[in-house]
Amino acid sequence: MSEWRIYKGTSEPHDGIDRLPDPPPWRDFGDAEDEVTPFDRDVLVVGRRRLPRSAAYQADESIIEAVNTALYLRRPLLVTGDPGVGKSTLADAVASELRLGKVLRWPVNSKSTLREGLYRYDSLGRLEEASVARHQTATGQQPSQADVGRYVVLGPLGTALAPYTLPRVLLIDEIDKSDIDLPNDLLDVFEEGEFKILELARAAETQETVRVQPADDGAEVTVRRGMVRCRAFPFVVLTSNGEREFPPAFLRRCVRLHLPAVSDDGARLRAIVRAHLPGADQRAEQIIEAFMERAATGELATDQLLNAVYLMGRTVQEGAPDPDRIARLVLQHLNVTAAGE
Structure with missing residues (x-):
C-alpha cells in the first residue's frame, strides 16, 4: 500500500503529487480535450530571491493532515491563527516540497473584488486599437488584425484555474479583510472550477480561440469562447487573522486548519x-x-x-x-x- 501523505512536511522536494488519486466525482474538473497549459514546476522564487523560508517551515502532524485532506478532496484550505504563526508560508512550503512552481499570490483588502482576482481587461487599449482600425479603413489602408487576447491578463485566481495538468498553488491572503460579499462570490468559482471572461465571450463569433497572459508571466493560456476551466483544482490557501466570521456555506466548502501561537512552546x-x-x-x-x-x-x-x-x-x-x-x-x-x- 502506498504512502497516504502526498505532502510530508519534510521540505525535501519530490514528485509525490504525481500519485495523487483521481478526485471525488463531484470535484472532477476539466476535459481531456482541453489544451493543457505548461508551467515550470521548479520556479520557486518570490521577487528576485529563492525561498529559504519554505525549506525551514516546521509542519506538525495537524498541518500535514490538513494539507493532504485539501489535496485529496480538491477543497480550499482555510488557515486561521494570529499574525506570524506561518499561515502564508505554508503555501510556499507545499509548493516547494511538491514542486508545484511559483505560488500565485492574491493579497486581499476591503476593496478587492472577484473580477480583480480573475482577470483584468484593458478596455482603453482595445478602444484605441478599434479607433486605429477605423481610421485605416477610412483612408483605404488594410486594417491591422485585431487580437482581443492581447488586452486580457489573468489575475492570480484566474491563473490558478487555467487548464494545468497539476494543481497550481494559490495564496489568498487575509480573506477576513475582504468586503463582506467576496467569500460568497468565491463559492461559485470554487464549486465549478471555471469562469467566463465576458469580453472574450462577446468576441467569440469573430475570434473563437485566443491566448492570454497569466499572472505569473508563464506560458500563455488558451481560452475558447471566453471560458477558462481548470483540469486540476488548485491547492488554495486562504489565510485569516480571525477578524471576522464567514458564512456557513463558505466554511463547509473549505478544509479548516487553526495554527496556534507558538510563543509558549x-x-x-x-x-x-x-x-x-x-x-x-x-x-x-x-x-x-x-x-x-x-x-x-x-x-x-x-x-x-x-x-x-x-x-x-x-x-x-x-x-x-x-x-x-x-x-x-x-x-x-x-x-x-x-x-x-
Missing part, C-alpha cells in the same frame, strides 16, 4: 530558530527566554524572535546593543494598547 521555538538560523549560538537562548516572557503579557510574532536572534549574533561588534536592549527594540508587543505600551 519552547521546543518549537528552538526548532524554528535552528531551521532559519542554523548558525545561532547559545546566546540565542537568552532571546528565546525573553520572547516567551514578553509573549505572556502581550502579542508577539515568531518573525520578531528571528529578527532578535539575528541581531544577537551581531552584538560582538563595537557599539552593538546588549541582549536586554535588543529585546526592548525588537520584541515590542503587537497589541500595544492591550500591553500598556
Whole structure:
C-alpha cells in the first residue's frame, strides 16, 4: 500500500503529487480535450530571491493532515491563527516540497473584488486599437488584425484555474479583510472550477480561440469562447487573522486548519530558530527566554524572535546593543494598547 501523505512536511522536494488519486466525482474538473497549459514546476522564487523560508517551515502532524485532506478532496484550505504563526508560508512550503512552481499570490483588502482576482481587461487599449482600425479603413489602408487576447491578463485566481495538468498553488491572503460579499462570490468559482471572461465571450463569433497572459508571466493560456476551466483544482490557501466570521456555506466548502501561537512552546521555538538560523549560538537562548516572557503579557510574532536572534549574533561588534536592549527594540508587543505600551 502506498504512502497516504502526498505532502510530508519534510521540505525535501519530490514528485509525490504525481500519485495523487483521481478526485471525488463531484470535484472532477476539466476535459481531456482541453489544451493543457505548461508551467515550470521548479520556479520557486518570490521577487528576485529563492525561498529559504519554505525549506525551514516546521509542519506538525495537524498541518500535514490538513494539507493532504485539501489535496485529496480538491477543497480550499482555510488557515486561521494570529499574525506570524506561518499561515502564508505554508503555501510556499507545499509548493516547494511538491514542486508545484511559483505560488500565485492574491493579497486581499476591503476593496478587492472577484473580477480583480480573475482577470483584468484593458478596455482603453482595445478602444484605441478599434479607433486605429477605423481610421485605416477610412483612408483605404488594410486594417491591422485585431487580437482581443492581447488586452486580457489573468489575475492570480484566474491563473490558478487555467487548464494545468497539476494543481497550481494559490495564496489568498487575509480573506477576513475582504468586503463582506467576496467569500460568497468565491463559492461559485470554487464549486465549478471555471469562469467566463465576458469580453472574450462577446468576441467569440469573430475570434473563437485566443491566448492570454497569466499572472505569473508563464506560458500563455488558451481560452475558447471566453471560458477558462481548470483540469486540476488548485491547492488554495486562504489565510485569516480571525477578524471576522464567514458564512456557513463558505466554511463547509473549505478544509479548516487553526495554527496556534507558538510563543509558549519552547521546543518549537528552538526548532524554528535552528531551521532559519542554523548558525545561532547559545546566546540565542537568552532571546528565546525573553520572547516567551514578553509573549505572556502581550502579542508577539515568531518573525520578531528571528529578527532578535539575528541581531544577537551581531552584538560582538563595537557599539552593538546588549541582549536586554535588543529585546526592548525588537520584541515590542503587537497589541500595544492591550500591553500598556
